Amino acid sequence: MAVMALAIVYAAPLFLDRYLVNVLIRALFLAVLAITVDLVWGFSGVLTFGQSAFFGIGAYACALLATHYGFGPLWFFGAFLIGLALAAVTAWLVGILSFYHGASPLYSSIITLALPIVLVQIIFAGGRFTGSSSGISGFPTYYWAVETWFVIAGTLLVAVACFAWLFVRSDLGRILIAIRENEDRCAYLGIPVSRIKIALFTVCGAIGAAAGFGYAAFTNVVAPELGGFLLGTESLIWVALGGRGTLIGPIFGAIGIDVTSSYLSGSLPFLWKFIVGVLFVIVIVVLPNGFASLVTGAWKKFGPGRRSPASGHEHGSGSIVLRTAPAGTREVTGDQSPIAIEGLGCRYGSLSVLADLSFQGRSGELLSIVGPNGAGKTTLMRCISNGQERTAGTVEIAGQEIARRSPERVVGLGVGRSFQNTSLFDSLTVGDCLRLSRYRVDGARLFRRTSHVSLPAPALGILKATGLDRHLDQETRYLSHGQKRGLELAMVLATEPKVLLLDEPTAGLTKAERTAIGEVLLSLTTTYGLCVILIEHDLDFVREISDRIVVLHQGRMVLDGSVEEVVSSDLVKSVYSGHGTEVAS
Numbered sequence: 076m077a078v079m080a081l082a083i084v085y086a087a088p089l090f091l092d093r094y095l096v097n098v099l100i101r102a103l104f105l106a107v108l109a110i111t112v113d114l115v116w117g118f119s120g121v122l123t124f125g126q127s128a129f130f131g132i133g134a135y136a137c138a139l140l141a142t143h144y145g146f147g148p149l150w151f152f153g154a155f156l157i158g159l160a161l162a163a164v165t166a167w168l169v170g171i172l173s174f175y176h177g178a179s180p181l182y183s184s185i186i187t188l189a190l191p192i193v194l195v196q197i198i199f200a201g202g203r204f205t206g207s208s209s210g211i212s213g214f215p216t217y218y219w220a221v222e223t224w225f226v227i228a229g230t231l232l233v234a235v236a237c238f239a240w241l242f243v244r245s246d247l248g249r250i251l252i253a254i255r256e257n258e259d260r261c262a263y264l265g266i267p268v269s270r271i272k273i274a275l276f277t278v279c280g281a282i283g284a285a286a287g288f289g290y291a292a293f294t295n296v297v298a299p300e301l302g303g304f305l306l307g308t309e310s311l312i313w314v315a316l317g318g319r320g321t322l323i324g325p326i327f328g329a330i331g332i333d334v335t336s337s338y339l340s341g342s343l344p345f346l347w348k349f350i351v352g353v354l355f356v357i358v359i360v361v362l363p364n365g366f367a368s369l370v371t372g373a374w375k376k377f378g379p380g381r382r383s384p385a386s387g388h389e390h391g392s393g394s395i396v397l398r399t400a401p402a403g404t405r406e407v408t409g410d411q412s413p414i415a416i417e418g419l420g421c422r423y424g425s426l427s428v429l430a431d432l433s434f435q436g437r438s439g440e441l442l443s444i445v446g447p448n449g450a451g452k453t454t455l456m457r458c459i460s461n462g463q464e465r466t467a468g469t470v471e472i473a474g475q476e477i478a479r480r481s482p483e484r485v486v487g488l489g490v491g492r493s494f495q496n497t498s499l500f501d502s503l504t505v506g507d508c509l510r511l512s513r514y515r516v517d518g519a520r521l522f523r524r525t526s527h528v529s530l531p532a533p534a535l536g537i538l539k540a541t542g543l544d545r546h547l548d549q550e551t552r553y554l555s556h557g558q559k560r561g562l563e564l565a566m567v568l569a570t571e572p573k574v575l576l577l578d579e580p581t582a583g584l585t586k587a588e589r590t591a592i593g594e595v596l597l598s599l600t601t602t603y604g605l606c607v608i609l610i611e612h613d614l615d616f617v618r619e620i621s622d623r624i625v626v627l628h629q630g631r632m633v634l635d636g637s638v639e640e641v642v643s644s645d646l647v648k649s650v651y652s653g654h655g656t657e658v659a660s
């Protein structure tokens with residue numbers, strides 16, 4: 076494919092007229108920018124308006140160094156490196172500001188929106204040095220033949236597209252899609268979401284600068300618009316029209332719109348922009364996944380090896396082999412408690428949701444947390460799995476305080492958490508989900524996909540019990556509710572936790588599935604020695620499988636005892652009957 080694309084790049088200028096080749100060279104550089112927007116927005120879900128700023132930085136590095144300092148092969152190459160480094164550092168700083176733990180997606184979009192505006196103001200403020208609003212033209216550059224420039228721009232585009240393609244199909248590329256679909260689940264599997272986003276943003280910034288540098292060196296003109304907000308927004312339109320998250324769609328979107336506008340914007344300056352706007356609205360409504368979805372849809376329907384939806388998958392993960400991971404080093408030793416909670420409290424403003432909770436969990440123990448709706452059970456899970464949630468007290472995992480650690484770092488201490496509502500990645504396959512849950516233990520490859528995944532014995536046991544080991548190539552959206560629950564549990568166990576937090580794992584399951592889950596939980600404690608903390612409303616289920624029960628009421632612990640003690644307690648009966656005593660504060 077890459078060889079064919081390169082052959083086209085080398086042959087095309089021989090057959091096309093000169094004006095079109097000139098227009099295409101600019102469009103090819105812009106298509107490189109579109110790929111970076113697709114990686115950031117299409118694949119990892121960060122709506123960025125600021126990718127043009129990096130294009131502008133690369134373009135101005137070329138123009139400013141050639142105008143004010145010197146020109147020659149070394150200067151040219153030096154300017155290229157300076158442009159890339161400046162863009163990478165800017166992108167890294169913007170990434171840190173945009174994606175620090177807890178930043179909302181809206182926040183990062185606003186920061187990327189401000190970036191090109193700030194850059195243009197800096198260019199204006201640069202006066203004669205930066206050429207202010209008129210920009211810089213006529214600076215020394217290489218006046219090679221258009222055929223040569225076409226080959227340079229085309230080769231850059233093919234190279235970036237190939238690397239991007241390999242990247243999005245790799246282990247790390249799957250993680251980008253997982254982040255786009257369910258950032259929280261990724262964090263609670265120990266994936267460092269913020270760091271991955273910052274790294275991606277930095278690399279895409281540098282690539283955008285390379286494209287801008289080439290664009291400026293070819294056209295011999297730079298203007299503030301090259302780093303402006305308008306180009307940033309246009310690049311989003313190319314990606315949306317072409318097909319977000321497809322790579323090929325944004326390339327054709329950028330080339331198609333730029334070339335057409337070069338022909339039409341002279342004769343129909345206002346009408347052309349209007350046509351693009353209307354086209355954009357129509358495509359968003361009729362083809363939300365862009366024009367590329369027409370091709371991929373037809374390919375899925377009529378192409379070779381087409382699959383039924385239940386067995387197919389959008390991104391083609393290929394078969395994956397399951398292996399048993401070597402026994403981890405996560406067993407809790409000696410008398411150490413896997414989990415010890417002391418004086419834990421949580422407030423939301425003046426509302427006290429949890430107060431003064433203290434208890435410990437032991438290895439091989441199934442500890443159920445029960446209590447009426449609103450008692451604070453889920454909040455307790457949040458306080459254990461995220462160091463930033465609690466407002467008082469301490470939580471220790473195997474003797475280590477979680478302090479203010481973010482969820483992914485708490486996973487590193489040995490806490491695994493499943494959510495009240497099953498939380499998976501719809502367009503990823505079962506195999507992909509399992510592979511990415513091993514990120515914390517096995518890491519992820521940058522340009523390759525591993526053909527196997529090594530899982531600890533408890534996770535393998537669940538896959539076998541639910542039959543998921545025979546559906547590794549199936550997208551998770553086609554799984555039954557019970558299978559989804561099973562997969563989520565297997566994914567959490569793949570992180571090799573010492574303490575497993577389960578929030579209503581049997582909700583919505585049939586009686587048979589509930590019994591199966593009960594057996595699985597028992598084997599996790601008895602065979603594998605895990606400490607399981609379970610929130611459950613089904614008191615019969617709790618009674619059958621628990622070693623110990625903690626009862627919460629109005630955010631306080633009213634009882635901590637054996638199953639018999641709790642079941643026979645009058646206090647618990649009155650709490651559940653709604654006549655519960657007001658807990659003294």
Ligand SMILES: Nc1ncnc2c1ncn2[C@@H]1O[C@H](COP(=O)(O)OP(=O)(O)OP(=O)(O)O)[C@@H](O)[C@H]1O
Nearest residue numbers: 423426428446447448449450451452453454455495
């Ligand atoms: N972010 C928040 N801001 C304000 N109040 C909150 C927040 N999260 C939870 N609460 C309140 O804290 C209380 C406990 O909620 P929590 O979800 O922990 O209860 P629960 O015992 O898990 O209930 P359920 O069994 O219905 O899931 C509720 O009154 C809830 O409204």
